[in-house]
Amino acid sequence: VPELPEVETIRSRLAPAMAGRCLMRVAILDSRLTRPEPPHSIAGELRGQHVSDVSRRGKYLVVRFESGLHLLVHLRMTGTLLHVPHGARSVDPYRRAVVTLDDGSDVVYRDVRRFGTWQLVRKEELDAFWSGRLGPEPLGPAFTSARLADALSGRRAPIKSVVLDQRMVAGLGNIYADEALWRARLHPLRAAGTLAPEEVARLLRAVRSSLSAGIERQGATLRDYRDPTGAPGRMQEALRVYGRTGEPCPRCGTPIEKIHVGGRGTWYCPRCQKPGS
Numbered sequence: 001v002p003e004l005p006e007v008e009t010i011r012s013r014l015a016p017a018m019a020g021r022c023l024m025r026v027a028i029l030d031s032r033l034t035r036p037e038p039p040h041s042i043a044g045e046l047r048g049q050h051v052s053d054v055s056r057r058g059k060y061l062v063v064r065f066e067s068g069l070h071l072l073v074h075l076r077m078t079g080t081l082l083h084v085p086h087g088a089r090s091v092d093p094y095r096r097a098v099v100t101l102d103d104g105s106d107v108v109y110r111d112v113r114r115f116g117t118w119q120l121v122r123k124e125e126l127d128a129f130w131s132g133r134l135g136p137e138p139l140g141p142a143f144t145s146a147r148l149a150d151a152l153s154g155r156r157a158p159i160k161s162v163v164l165d166q167r168m169v170a171g172l173g174n175i176y177a178d179e180a181l182w183r184a185r186l187h188p189l190r191a192a193g194t195l196a197p198e199e200v201a202r203l204l205r206a207v208r209s210s211l212s213a214g215i216e217r218q219g220a221t222l223r224d225y226r227d228p229t230g231a232p233g234r235m236q237e238a239l240r241v242y243g244r245t246g247e248p249c250p251r252c253g254t255p256i257e258k259i260h261v262g263g264r265g266t267w268y269c270p271r272c273q274k275p276g277s
């Protein structure tokens with residue numbers, strides 16, 4: 001499942017390929033991608049648009065056009081974007097959309113499970129769109145210990161569930177949440193409101209370092225994730241706890257355990273991450 005580091009890797013590869021280009025042809029092959037809007041109307045609006053840049057907000061990829069229109073792509077479970085020579089991958093059964101650029105190359109959206117979304121938002125609607133959905137960018141200056149402490153205060157929910165809430169901080173998913181809690185030595189079931197100030201500061205640094213590690217290794221390929229050239233990431237080799245049931249904790253050697261928190265599989269070290277207060 002693509003999280004911030006995977007989407008950021010895709011962004012960094014797609015941006016140079018798309019910036020300054022015109023969308024010559026747009027074929028949306030799956031109506032689930034754009035619903036409730038009909039695919040032909042989204043395709044019609046995209047056709048002829050000139051790309052200014054490709055950015056990211058949380059787990060959304062944002063293609064900004066000179067017209068002020070923004071295409072927000074959310075990859076959800078299994079979405080991927082590939083940049084390929086024109087006509088490549090035309091027999092792929094999971095191909096859901098194809099955008100042909102004016103240099104003749106194709107940007108292909110593929111999605112096995114079809115939960116991904118494409119939405120068009122105008123410049124003047126963008127702030128309102130984000131403000132209801134996303135908290136601060138974890139790698140940006142707005143994500144501070146004071147702000148995080150404020151957001152956690154009084155919360156009785158497990159810290160793992162709280163950091164997965166995109167309105168708390170944008171871009172964390174199951175993998176990097178577990179990695180961050182291990183780095184911060186915090187038990188995933190710890191009530192969020194009980195964190196002491198130094199634990200909040202540790203959590204903030206841990207969120208940043210686990211995401212940065214993921215970006216450095218071009219994301220984690222556990223199943224479907226690929227970058228736009230089709231290459232897998234390397235973060236899966238550097239995960240400390242996620243998916244490592246029974247393997248030794250890299251810090252203390254204690255076997256990693258798996259529990260469920262809010263319905264999500266959760267890995268942690270029972271020695272480094274004590275239940276606490």
Ligand SMILES: [Zn+2]
Pocket residue numbers: 249250251252253254269270271272273
């Ligand atoms: Zn340990």
